[in-house]
Amino acid sequence: MGEGDAIWAPSVLPYSTLSTLSHHPQPHFGRKMESKVSEGGLNVTLTIRLLMHGKEVGSIIGKKGETVKKMREESGARINISEGNCPERIVTITGPTDAIFKAFAMIAYKFEEDIINSMSNSPATSKPPVTLRLVVPASQCGSLIGKGGSKIKEIRESTGAQVQVAGDMLPNSTERAVTISGTPDAIIQCVKQICVVMLESPPKGATIPYRPKPASTPVIFAGGQAYTIQGQYAIPHPDLIGCIIGRQGTKINEIRQMSGAQIKIANATEGSSERQITITGTPANISLAQYLINARLTSEVTGMGAL
16 A cells, blocks of 8 residues: 555444434335435435446546536535546545435436437347446445345345445455446435445445556566656666566566466676566466566556555
8 A cells, every 4th residue: 555545434424323223223224214314314424436437437527527517516415536547437426415315316317318328329229227336345245235135135126226246356455346227216226225234334444445457557568678658658667677586586486476477587688788588378377477577567666665
């Protein structure tokens, strides 16, 4: 974790307001529970994170940022979008629960509008459902699924939305993706119920948030030379072979073991700092070794420290 990477946890405050919920566990969150959530009895600040593709984010931002501006103003929620050089982006929605539901409703209806518009140009007759991906701390997923899947089944049945919790955590994080699909109304009801579960069971321990990786690796390895990409230019870097080999070969041995590939590093030719790296093995082993070498270089060049 680099400097300034705060460990993120949903800001569910103040906890005391939740006691009304905890002392009266209701087997079924019906209308009563929802009205309580949205009518201020439970109006606590909550943070919900969404994982979106670039195209979806473009739709939410709108021309010159008009759509997201309107969403912020009308919902009263804070809507933040992560940097743009990644194929995936995180959209963070923070605010009182009723503001969050309004923002979600606007996003769900915008996505439906996009689906309808795309269908007018295609021969498809059945309308695909709206799909949103939430990013939820893994420590809260158990409560969302419930004993033997009882909670998630109840949410599916009472809202009509499809809900799926990913089995694996998102890379380099302690969060999981929760995919919700259905009509905008079903999605809104489903998000309300998920919010109730998240408020009732705050995350345990520290959460390492998922951060999407940039589309291009900032370091390219060619002919034994490392290059960083800055805009349209490739900037050569001094010979970084040392960071790949590591002290007494510890790093290179790690990469060999993890990838299962054979890696040979030739001695430097006279008058040159370049050293040839030869990787042999199955295509999968080779690509994994290349990825690990690039990751080592990236961490050195960008000053991220040891990976």
